[in-house]
Amino acid sequence: MKFGFVRVLLLIAALFVAIPVHAEQRNFFKIGVITELSGDLVTGGNITKRGYDLWAQEVNAKGGIEIQGKKYPVKLVYADAQSNPAAGAAAAERLITQEKVDFILGPYSSGVTLAVAPVVDKYKIPMITGSAESPLIWKNKFKYTFGTIPPINFTGATSIKTLTELKPAPKTIAIIGSNDAFSKATAESYKAAAEKAKLKIVKFSIVPSGQDMTPLLSAVRSMKPDVIAFGGHDEEHVKFVKALKQIGYTPKALLMHCGITDKAFIDAVGKDGDQIFGTTCWTGTAKTKSKVLWPNAAAYAAASQKAFNNPGDYTQGGCSAAGIAFQTALQKIGAKPGMDEATRTKLIQALEQIDVQTFYGRVKFATSGEFYHANVGLDPLTIQIQGGHVKTVGPKASVEAAAIYPMKEWKSR
């Protein structure tokens, strides 16, 4: 009996001990991709997939990543996180222990990234997420996790600042966030920025994800805020705009996050999408210059248009930039496929040191502080949808068009 108990304990202990990841000899880089290919976040998951695919396609079209005179193609191995953090963590285990991937391109959502990051730390496998933006990821200081999109608390303040510079300046704001890691962080960053800008916050609410927000917006309408700011995902953005229109309330400014820069959002809401403000860090018209793969943002947007009939948004771009960051770091240390633990450690050091200009802008990961391993090389942008196109309206140095303010009433569109 006692022997049996010891055996069970040993079995449990064995399950918790990390299985050593052995290097495999091969002539291509095997890259694991964990993203949300089903479930509620399937849209974002597939947009990240497009970003990673486009990078791999472009690299392979050039023969692969050149390391010490030899070119090594890249092969992406996908694992579906099912929009579920636990499934994401299980997918990471499988990619690392069974597929023996060299490194990982990370999930779309912050929630799944937060579940995957401890797993890649455990196995010492480098991961760059091309999408996740919650500040929680970087506050945890995961050694093996990096991100190309700046955290929302780094970018969110810019849009609030742009709005406060409009004439007549807005005085009141209602902030609503969906209850997931990213959207909640978005709402909180808007709140912090609004407090700093001395905007009066008439309502701050976090609502369950995916719910009909009409009753809440009816309450908000009675407070007549000048600005309504919302943190959510693609489907929620559509529902939010429709609910505001249905209750007949047009704020002077409606601010949503980067998700609205995707052409699909503009197609879904049509003319109602016009004049909505957003926060982002990249657009297809951004003034960037690069020597790696795509020479600038416009060239990337054209390549994306050709591949997917969609110019791509900041999430897709961030994912392609994640590939470029790995590519640059691999070349820097001369790492070949089938990396051992020592090489992967060197890769982490190289990622911490890289400072590269890409079509997406500058990629430079922070090595300390609250943004640890997040990309702090980009300047946040405030955008507005104008005539169905995304235009940068702030900060002043990046302005493409003057902001349209106040918003045109829904009923007169």
Place this chain on the structure above:
Amino acid sequence: MMELLPQALTDGILLGGIYITIAIAFSLTYGVMHVIDFAVGEWIMFGAFTGYYLNKWTGLDPFLFLPVIFVLYFGVGYLIQPVIHRVLSGTKGNPFLMGLVFTFGLAIMFRGLALTAFGFYSNSIPSAFSEGSFDLEPLGLTVTIPTVRLVGLAYALAITLILHYLLKKTNFGLGVRALAQHKDAAGLMGVNSKRTGSYVYGIYVGISAMTGVLLGCILSIGAQMGNEYTIFAFFVVVLAGMGYLAGVPWAALLLGLVQSIFMIYFNPSHTLLAVFAILYIILLISPRGLFGKGV
């Protein structure tokens, strides 16, 4: 804050109308076939996409297509039901559990199929009804009623009344009620359980598909939208009493009102917690639903 009460009640009733449309046919099919169809949300999703594409191709208002969508999906349901009937009428194992697993599998398959066929983007169905709203301020009430939601409530009430008439005033309804009470006895009285089951499942799939069009006009559509509606349909039907059709409108309205009032007067992030707490309390007091008439 009390000035918001009329609007909160209005929003709650309108939300309740949406829940009636989701749950009423689901309750009917449970009452007759004794199967919890986990694919209810996916029938809604398929209907929504059918409305979306018909609108896109013809430019006509999606509400005009409701009869076409009903007939189309009635046919689909009518053809699929014998397969479910076969699973449920097996003699080995536990047919009830097999039915659950079968519809659960259908839901997953439909979701994957939709993702491949319709893509991963969220969409919206435009309708002339989506544009306007009724403002009751001239009557001294700070209440706005969105036209499309009012249409939704009218649709919910119409479906409820039609089903009520069908069940209580026709021979077909008599057969359905007999089948719901005792399948074998109904068979002995001359009710063809297979054919009646197929008609009921067809009606349920047809109504669910029409509901999808309505939801696409009010909210949004996407390949993964079904899951959320399955949960709410299940919630309403359990609250109403499993298979007790007359309880569905009241359960749906209660759910809508709780959600609306909680969202306005309490912490919105705990809305679903409140909704489920109420469900648990009611089931503790009355395990057969609000009226104690469920199966």
